[in-house]
Amino acid sequence: MSGVILSASNLVKIYTQRSGRFGFGTTQVRALDGVSIQLRQGATLAIVGESGSGKSTLARCLLQLQPLDSGEVLFEGRDLAALTGAELRAARRHLQMVFQDPFASLNPRMKVAEIVGEGLLIHKLGCAEERREKVLRMLQRVGLSAVDLEKYPHEFSGGQRQRIGIARALVLEPKVVVCDEPVSALDVSIQAQILLLLKELQAEMGLSYLFISHDLRVVRHVADEVAVMHRGRIVEQGEVAQLYAAPQNEYTRNLLNSIPGHRQMAEATI
Amino acid sequence: MSELLRIEGLNITPVQQPTRKLVKEVSFTLEAGKTTCIVGESGSGKSLTALSIMGLLPPALRRQSGRVLFQGNDLANYTQKQLQDVRGKRIGMIFQEPMTSLNPVLNIGYQIGESLNFHLGLSGSALKAKVTALLDQVGIPADRASSYPDELSGGQRQRVMIAMSIACEPAMLIADEPTTALDVTVQAQILNLLDELKQRMNMGMLFITHDFGVVVDIADDVVVMFRGEVVESGPVDRILGHPQHPYTRALLDCVPDAEGLKPLKPIDYAWLNEAAA
Numbered sequence: 001m002s003g004v005i006l007s008a009s010n011l012v013k014i015y016t017q018r019s020g021r022f023g024f025g026t027t028q029v030r031a032l033d034g035v036s037i038q039l040r041q042g043a044t045l046a047i048v049g050e051s052g053s054g055k056s057t058l059a060r061c062l063l064q065l066q067p068l069d070s071g072e073v074l075f076e077g078r079d080l081a082a083l084t085g086a087e088l089r090a091a092r093r094h095l096q097m098v099f100q101d102p103f104a105s106l107n108p109r110m111k112v113a114e115i116v117g118e119g120l121l122i123h124k125l126g127c128a129e130e131r132r133e134k135v136l137r138m139l140q141r142v143g144l145s146a147v148d149l150e151k152y153p154h155e156f157s158g159g160q161r162q163r164i165g166i167a168r169a170l171v172l173e174p175k176v177v178v179c180d181e182p183v184s185a186l187d188v189s190i191q192a193q194i195l196l197l198l199k200e201l202q203a204e205m206g207l208s209y210l211f212i213s214h215d216l217r218v219v220r221h222v223a224d225e226v227a228v229m230h231r232g233r234i235v236e237q238g239e240v241a242q243l244y245a246a247p248q249n250e251y252t253r254n255l256l257n258s259i260p261g262h263r264q265m266a267e268a269t270i
Numbered sequence: 271m272s273e274l275l276r277i278e279g280l281n282i283t284p285v286q287q288p289t290r291k292l293v294k295e296v297s298f299t300l301e302a303g304k305t306t307c308i309v310g311e312s313g314s315g316k317s318l319t320a321l322s323i324m325g326l327l328p329p330a331l332r333r334q335s336g337r338v339l340f341q342g343n344d345l346a347n348y349t350q351k352q353l354q355d356v357r358g359k360r361i362g363m364i365f366q367e368p369m370t371s372l373n374p375v376l377n378i379g380y381q382i383g384e385s386l387n388f389h390l391g392l393s394g395s396a397l398k399a400k401v402t403a404l405l406d407q408v409g410i411p412a413d414r415a416s417s418y419p420d421e422l423s424g425g426q427r428q429r430v431m432i433a434m435s436i437a438c439e440p441a442m443l444i445a446d447e448p449t450t451a452l453d454v455t456v457q458a459q460i461l462n463l464l465d466e467l468k469q470r471m472n473m474g475m476l477f478i479t480h481d482f483g484v485v486v487d488i489a490d491d492v493v494v495m496f497r498g499e500v501v502e503s504g505p506v507d508r509i510l511g512h513p514q515h516p517y518t519r520a521l522l523d524c525v526p527d528a529e530g531l532k533p534l535k536p537i538d539y540a541w542l543n544e545a546a547a
Contacts, residue, residue: 050453050455187312188311188480188482189520189536190536192524192536195526195534217527218526220526221526240530256528258454259483260461260484260486261484
């Protein structure tokens with residue numbers, strides 16, 4: 001068993017919502033209600049859950065994009081909340097994110113070279129020439145080419161944009177990548193391409209993935225371990241094959257039984 | 271076996287470019303009480319095919335040729351006024367986004383009642399009783415009739431859409447990706463509900479989806495579309511069990527299975543192009 005690179009214990013995040021007639025009242029939603037996870041070096045931990053289960057809040061809180069109400073996030077043994085601004089920025093180089101919507105997550109006014117190279121510029125990695133070289137190599141690695149450097153995001157298809165988003169995250173050679181529903185906006189054939197690309201890059205670069213998804217079929221293919229979230233809590237977690245074969249929790253069972261075509265497909269393949 | 275819908279040689283082109291076929295020579299049939307699924311990736315022409323049945327194509331597109339026979343009559347020759355009598359009364363339709371298809375400033379009881387009033391002339395207590403019965407059929411408590419769409423969850427909104435579409439007991443239901451925006455457990459409930467209503471009312475259902483899992487759950491027949499053309503069609507067991515066309519096989523190969531037994535294989539479009547040539 002390899003070492004733990006990112007761990008979170010007892011995370012709590014409470015949102016206060018206006019409610020009632022004209023929003024005079026308030027209600028509190030416990031988006032994260034005592035969540036603890038451990039991501040092992042080089043492995044993929046999938047967080048599955050339905051909308052509103054708190055899985056995206058978990059991703060944002062882990063990367064300190066949102067403040068926690070309580071709990072602790074340790075990256076390589078250091079508490080991220082205790083870092084100063086400069087230290088946190090430095091740590092973020094190693095904590096990157098790939099977003100769901102390839103249309104909303106790329107700045108439409110920037111060229112691909114600028115989008116992918118921005119992180120290198122912020123972290124002052126290499127001179128201009130080296131940066132350009134790095135950006136180009138990364139783009140080629142994700143399946144794009146030199147002519148794409150000077151293009152704008154609107155000139156690409158959804159799958160190509162997701163490749164740009166992946167290049168942007170990985171050009172910094174991070175250690176942990178949080179993938180928030182990276183394939184749910186894509187056609188199934190493009191989805192397979194991107195999933196395979198993510199797996200190859202993981203092996204090459206020794207990446208650890210936190211993979212957020214609502215699609216249990218995709219999770220079965222990419223994850224080593226799975227944590228099932230429901231209403232801000234993790235109701236069950238474990239090794240992927242074991243959890244799918246013998247779910248212990250009622251909600252997990254319900255979720256697995258709802259996979260479309262699940263039972264019939266299984267019969268057909270045997 | 272009674273044939274409900276027959277599409278023959280349907281071609282759809284942009285008005286400005288009559289040579290560019292977005293839907294090309296599409297033909298298939300749908301029987302009463304059965305479900306035909308049209309499967310394909312985005313841009314394959316599956317939604318355009320469905321929209322053209324009821325004359326709902328965007329103004330920039332037109333049906334260039336082909337016949338749309340519904341209960342033996344060619345809908346393509348109907349006037350707008352004649353089509354109004356078909357839409358919502360003899361053919362119901364459900365769309366993907368339940369929020370954008372409902373009017374936010376009208377309560378759901380009113381919206382369900384609208385087509386009953388328009389097509390069947392119901393009003394007053396008879397209308398109210400029918401709306402209550404419909405809400406009950408789709409599993410929404412009758413006292414929610416005065417609720418507005420924003421007060422309902424995504425699944426409940428889709429149930430309202432279903433209630434609206436079956437209000438006049440249509441012979442056929444067109445469902446364009448009705449569960450794509452829903453959570454997986456809610457999706458399972460909605461698919462069950464549609465299947466149950468289809469059987470009870472002996473409706474024919476034309477179901478558009480990109481998800482083979484959904485196809486397995488509800489389809490009797492499958493039509494696979496690729497770049498505007500039907501590449502393969504037939505009974506669900508044959509299409510999924512023994513796909514003949516290379517595209518169908520490739521599409522099935524890139525669907526992840528819940529057991530993780532099968533390696534993922536993306537579609538090799540270059541190879542497909544060669545195979546087609």
